[in-house]
Amino acid sequence: MSGLTYVAVDWGTSSFRLWLMNANGEVLGERRSDQGMTVAAGTGFASVLQSHLDALGVAADLPVVICGMAGARQGWVETGYVDAPARLSDILTGAVAVRGSARDIRILPGIAQRDAAAPDVMRGEETQLLGALGLDAAIDADVCLPGTHSKWVRVRSGTVERFATFMTGELFGAIARDTILSHAVAGAEDAIDRDAFCSAVAAVFAAPALSANLLFRVRSRQLLFGGSAQSARETISGTLIGAELAAGLAEREAGAPVTLIASGRLRQLYQTALERLSIPFNVIDAEEAVRRGLGHAAASIWRN
């Protein structure tokens, strides 16, 4: 393998994804597991990484670039934060080397918004932004990155000016697991109930304060009118996503398209919600974005 080949890792709270990449941005090999920060903090980050490198037969001198929670205080090596407003290129210069490793391993920093009135942090999404928007110093975008902790980011002239995190995904999980609505959603399948989802999106978008009432109606509707677990789940999902969109879209330039960076089911749900609200948007696959972002980092660190 040549010096142009490298390993890219997206190390989240609950997931680990690794790609063996060549200089053309092509994926030569791939590994996925649930050994996120939470698991790896117990078993050891170095050994988790090495086991996946071994599985792909990666040479000992191949460098590794990592983004995400591996750089958190509870992670492998704390990489701190670049402060917003932050140029996307700033995260490249903030990479921290893992000491005591024979292999060259770098972990990227997050971005912090040190505003006492609206404090916020991201770790991993900055790399998706870099991959999606590139290093174009003139780029403007209003970006939505759905997830456990969804981010809405205002980028102006290649700079992350402001961002806000919404606990949307985590609230969905807690509500579906740990409230009276757990009975309502039991047995729901993976398919999307578009009508229930869109109704909830529209209702909460029109009156975001009603969120906690719209959620309880899921229970009342089942008691008084029946109703499937599927529609219950989609109503909860639509209520939480619709409220997030009401806040996120309020910050956007009027009429400007939203840049949606998402994959899989979340991508489907957010696309459906944006279509329902007649909001223009363009989509970039989140996995593609993080790989491209890690590629920019690798190029900046090892080829300059």
Added chain:
Amino acid sequence: MSGLTYVAVDWGTSSFRLWLMNANGEVLGERRSDQGMTVAAGTGFASVLQSHLDALGVAADLPVVICGMAGARQGWVETGYVDAPARLSDILTGAVAVRGSARDIRILPGIAQRDAAAPDVMRGEETQLLGALGLDAAIDADVCLPGTHSKWVRVRSGTVERFATFMTGELFGAIARDTILSHAVAGAEDAIDRDAFCSAVAAVFAAPALSANLLFRVRSRQLLFGGSAQSARETISGTLIGAELAAGLAEREAGAPVTLIASGRLRQLYQTALERLSIPFNVIDAEEAVRRGLGHAAASIWRN
């Protein structure tokens, strides 16, 4: 004991409260336990009730009137619902006798809002309303009943016209237990951090769609600026209560006072929030209200 003496029971999902009452509305004896519907459905409703009657030495011929979840489908005897719009006096005529009991035991019905666009149910709160507002056929009120499932009720001419349930209390519990914020609130004490609570109430009242973002800021604030578990807990609480108030108050007659039916810590929190928002209100103790409501029911059933 005379025929004017009776037993009043408020049987909730997770709590059981019993009072031995005389005809003047005076409490002769009292019992409290956590044998709510969830527990009693396992151990048996009749035996739970009898154990508390025995503890107070209540005569075998004394009648018992019950409100709350004992009348639910998963309760003792299903009492159904009176449909809204419902006169408060309607719940008195909907009481159902427990069959096969030597003692005269009646369970009150709930109220249902069979509106497909805004389905809702209450069980127990109708009795608090009856106790707080009485049987005055001319009364108008905009009522807030805080709780696990908070209710906002519009009463016009002694009739429950509309109501809405908010999962405020249950969301607080799920968020504090089952999300990343559980770390932020660990070790919080019972005292109220008025500043943190009021800031959150004002922030979410101004922009209810931001709820899920204001919640995440609790985490970001601790990461970037420190911050106590106490203020974290109160920020979560203020965010959820403030959002509920934004929706509940929007339905009220402009300038009209809110009738707050609450006890203990919830009473403190909602009073503080209403004061912060300069909303006029009057307060009725929730326990006093439910006892008075059960007293109206006893008088109607056994003394007419």
